[in-house]
Amino acid sequence: MDRLTDDDLGALIALRRDLHRRPDLSGAEAATAATVAQALSALGVEVVTGLGGHGVAGIVPGGAPGPTVLLRCELDALPIAETGQPAWRSETPGVAHLCGHDGHMATLLGAVRLLRRDPPPRGRVIAMFQPAEEDGSGAIAVCEDPRFAPLAPDWAFALHNLPDLPRGVAHVPDGLASAASVGLAIALTGVEAHASAPETGRSPAPELARLMDTLPALSRAVFPAPDFRLVTLTHARLGAPAFGIAPGRGEVFATLRTSSDAALAALEAEARALIGQPDGLSVEITEHDRFLAGVNDPEAAALLREAAKAAGLEALHGTPLRASEDFGRFGHDCPAAMLLLGAGPGPALHNPDYDFDDRLIAPGAATLAGTARLALSRGG
Structure with a gap:
């Protein structure tokens, strides 16, 4: 099973909290994108920047040609003043990571670490750090960017933390995933x-x-x-x-x-x-x-559930989000699915005192890396 080391987690948590201190709004994620690109370069992967605005893609090669799996997270924060008081509180007035995108970035970087440490035997994984999710424009802009065409995936996956669900539980609906x-x-x-x-x-x-x-x-x-x-x-x-x-x-x-x-x-x-x-x-x-509505492909959803179980999570079919999520655009071009990762009790997403739970990084990264391995083993 894929597992991050204590050193991995220490570095990823520190990065997550640094990203939390310096949030960027949708369409203005230049600084966040630069931090992500630097982190990917340090892991020795090819990096493509400026996709659909400030989008960043890290390309993790396998051992031989094969299908492409895209793992996606978000770069942007919200125009809400943070009222919580963590030591890593936002330093940008009126802007804060109150949806967990800072944690999603750290989680995807954790998955890249795991895939670099033990590369898949074939194919490649695209770690996509997408801009402008909060206003619905980012996924469309990335998919319509001509520079994204060479990276077009055969499978696409994502996760989103959800405080409404118990910690250690993953919901992966078949069909509708978000409104x-x-x-x-x-x-x-x-x-x-x-x-x-x-x-x-x-x-x-x-x-x-x-x-x-x-x-x-x-x-x-x-x-x-x-x-x-x-x-x-x-x-x-x-x-x-x-x-x-x-x-x-x-x-x-x-x-x-x-x-x-x-x-x-x-x-x-x-x-x-x-x-x-x-x-x-x-x-x-x-x-x-x-x-667009997010719709989970049943086969892609099954791969997410299988990987979540291998990562030690209780994987359920669950219910979709009444909220919207622009990951749905990726599902128009290939089988795609999103997992909702339980964060346990606490402030809800977009609440001014919300903060991402760092304990989700390890199982989230293992689930994303494991899903990529499963998809690459099935073909495309």
């Missing part, structure tokens, strides 16, 4: 007026109130039912912060979430029809943070 979603920003523009004579202008307030009531009402069913859909209001603003002006502008943000890409398209069409074109107002709708 599809998109953000709609709806801007309503009318005409400002004096607060003493609002009838001389055109306020978007009634329309804004209508949308804040009717958009969430499009929600129905329970995830992961095929007809599940959830509309979440994430932001609203009306006019200027003043008492003498009747507002002329309002905006509301809504995130639409479903169990499939087709269902998301249908929900988005219904939401746009509901928004409509109210009299006296101009309406502008822009899309943001579009995520």
